[in-house]
Amino acid sequence: MFKRMLSAFGVGGPSVDTVLDSPHAAPGGVVTGQVRIQGGSADAAIDQVVLSLVTRVEIEHGGHESAATGEFHRQLVQQGVRVPSAQLVTVPFELRLPWETPITAVGDSLLHGMAVGVRTELVISGAPDKGDLDPVHVHPLPSQDRVLDAFGQLGFRFRNADVEAGHLYGVRQELGFYQELEFFPPAEFAGRINEVELTFVAGPHDLAVVLEADRRGRFMQAGGDSFGRFQMSHQDAENADWAALIGQWLSEAAQRGGHSAFGNPAFGGHHPGHHGHHGHGRGMGVGGMVAGAAAGVVGGMIMGEMLEEAFEFDGEE
Numbered sequence: 001m002f003k004r005m006l007s008a009f010g011v012g013g014p015s016v017d018t019v020l021d022s023p024h025a026a027p028g029g030v031v032t033g034q035v036r037i038q039g040g041s042a043d044a045a046i047d048q049v050v051l052s053l054v055t056r057v058e059i060e061h062g063g064h065e066s067a068a069t070g071e072f073h074r075q076l077v078q079q080g081v082r083v084p085s086a087q088l089v090t091v092p093f094e095l096r097l098p099w100e101t102p103i104t105a106v107g108d109s110l111l112h113g114m115a116v117g118v119r120t121e122l123v124i125s126g127a128p129d130k131g132d133l134d135p136v137h138v139h140p141l142p143s144q145d146r147v148l149d150a151f152g153q154l155g156f157r158f159r160n161a162d163v164e165a166g167h168l169y170g171v172r173q174e175l176g177f178y179q180e181l182e183f184f185p186p187a188e189f190a191g192r193i194n195e196v197e198l199t200f201v202a203g204p205h206d207l208a209v210v211l212e213a214d215r216r217g218r219f220m221q222a223g224g225d226s227f228g229r230f231q232m233s234h235q236d237a238e239n240a241d242w243a244a245l246i247g248q249w250l251s252e253a254a255q256r257g258g259h260s261a262f263g264n265p266a267f268g269g270h271h272p273g274h275h276g277h278h279g280h281g282r283g284m285g286v287g288g289m290v291a292g293a294a295a296g297v298v299g300g301m302i303m304g305e306m307l308e309e310a311f312e313f314d315g316e317e
Contacts, residue, residue, distance in 0.1 A: 013040040013041075013042075013044065014037050014038055014039050014040045014044050014083050015037070015038045015040070016035060016036070016037050016038075016120055016122060016132060017035075017036045017038070017132060018033060018034070018035050018036070018051075018118065018120040018132035018134055019033050019034050019036060019134075020032070020033040020118065020134055020136070021033050023134070023135055023136055023137050024105075024136075024137050024139060025097055025136055025137070025138055025139070026097070026138065026139050026140070026141055027097055027098070027099045027100065027101045027103075027138065027141055027144075027202050028096070028097060028098075028099045028141070028202070028204060029096070029097055030094050030095065030096050030097070031094075031095045031096075031097065031118060031136060032092070032093065032094050032095070033092070033093060033095075033118075034090045034091065034092050034093070035049055035051075035077065035090070035091040035093065035120055035132075036088060036089075036090050036091075037081065037083050037088070037089045037090075037091070037122075038087075038088050038089075039083045039084050039085050039086050039087040039088070039089070040085065040086075041085055041086075042085050043082065043083065043084050043085050044082075044083040044085075044124075045080075045081075045082055045083070045124075046080075046081040046082075046083060046122050046123070046124055047079065047080065047123040047124060047125070047126065048076060048078070048079050048122070048123035049076075049077040049078045049079075049081060049091050049120070049121075049122055049123075050074065050075065050076055050077065050120075050121040050122070050123065050128075051074075051075050051077055051093060051095050051118055051119065051120060051121070052071045052073060052074040052075070052118070052119045052121065053071070053072055053073040053074075053095070053097065053098075053101065053116060053117070053118060053119075053136075054069050054070060054071045054072070054116070054117050054119050054133070055069070055070055055072065055101075055102055055114075055115060055116045055117075055163055055177075056068075056069065056070070056113075056114070056115055056162070056163055057069070057070035057163050057164070057165050057177055058162050058163060058164050058165065059165045060165070060166075070163070070165070070176075070177060071119070072098065072101075072175050072176070072177070073095075073097070073098055073101075075093075075095055077091055077093045078091050095118060097136075097138065098174060098175060099174070099202045099203050099204060100173065100174055100175045100178075100201060100202060101116060101138050102114060102116060102138060102161075102163050102179040103138050103139065103140050103144065103161075103179065103181075103200070104116050104136070104137055104138045105137040105138065105139050106139070106140060106148060110137065111158075111161045111181075112160055112161065113160050113161045113162050114161045114162075114163075114179075115135065116135070116136045116138050117133045117134055117135050117136060118132075118133070118134045118136055119132070119133045120132040120133075120134075140200075141202060141207070141234065142234070142238050143202075143207045143234040143235075143237035143238050144200050144202065144207065144237075146237060146238050146240065146242055147198070147200070147209055147237070147242050147246075149242070150242035150243040150245075150246050151183060151198070151246070153243045154186050154243055154246060154247055154250070155186035155187060155188075156183040156184065156185065156186060156196065157183060157184040158181070158182075158183055158184075159182040159183055159184055159195060160182045161179065161180065161181045161182065162179070162180055162182075163177050163178070163179050163180075164177060164178055164179075164180060165177050166178070168199065168201065168210055170229070171201050171208050171210065171229075171231075172201070172203070172208075173201055174203075178199050178201065178210075179199060179200065180197045180198070180199055181197065181198040181199070182195055182196075182197050182198075183195060183196045183197075183198065185213075185250070186250075189250060189254050192215065192254040193213050193214065193215060193250070193253065193254055194214040194215070195213075195214050196211060196212065196213050196214070196250070197211070197212045197214075198210070198211055199211075199212075202234075205233060205234065206231060206232060206233050206234060206237075207231070207232065207233075207234055207237045208229070208230070208231045209228075209229070209230045209231070209237075210227070210228070210229050211227065211228035211229070211246070211249060212225055212226070212227050212228075213225065213226045213227075213228075213250065213253035213254070215253065215254070226252070226253035228246075228249040228253070230245065
């Protein structure tokens with residue numbers, strides 16, 4: 001992206017510039033590149049070169065939500081790097097994305113509200129010195145693409161996306177958050193459904209698809225949320241008739257009362273409840289989070305600085 005001077009060395013110190021071979025990746029895939037350290041006016045010693053993955057995360061506390069930067073993967077690239085004065089030192093790396101990494105791009109379009117970046121951190125004399133933050137455009141897996149294609153076929157319109165801290169009830173998660181993709185419903189459901197939220201929880205072998213319909217209340221009848229859950233292997237997900245599955249679920253959701261469950265019987269038809277509510281009540285944020293110390297550890301993530309400082313690459317291609 002651009003070079004940043006390492007503040008630990010002061011004026012005339014080395015600078016760091018991380019270059020990705022490609023900014024495009026998919027969950028479970030690998031991002032490769034080089035950390036380029038340009039020597040300054042004197043020799044320098046760097047204890048560690050560390051890379052991490054960060055994203056925006058919404059956190060609920062006291063009935064309100066706030067946004068922070070969540071570090072969800074961290075990798076030591078190299079230790080004991082000596083940088084001679086005025087010399088360029090390159091450190092190659094391979095960084096594997098967790099399977100639950102949020103999707104930030106579909107086709108040629110970046111998803112509004114989403115950002116994932118590779119952060120470079122150099123540890124000097126035991127203290128971290130933050131360097132580059134480079135965007136990664138995370139594209140759907142083929143199995144996820146099939147579900148998104150079905151949303152398009154059915155007439156859904158994308159609205160927004162975000163990442164919520166916590167865990168979904170009954171779904172195995174490795175990370176301390178989940179992504180919500182929000183859609184306006186097809187036209188024929190516009191009077192009965194406000195919006196539909198889609199969440200993917202991928203693993204190396206299978207894919208969980210969690211749906212939530214926010215039902216519009218009618219005269220003398222309360223609204224509510226209806227849930228759908230499906231889980232199958234990636235291969236089965238690539239071959240499934242998602243348009244039929246989602247269409248059937250949506251028709252059921254539009255007719256039945258709130259807090260209903262539908263989908264793969266492996267989930268037992270349980271309502272998410274307060275163990276991991278997937279929806280507007282945001283109850284899952286409290287029940288699913290792991291309280292941390294002052295450093296801000298949430299569900300295995302390190303919560304960092306304000307977003308404006310963290311994601312300086314907003315709007316870049």
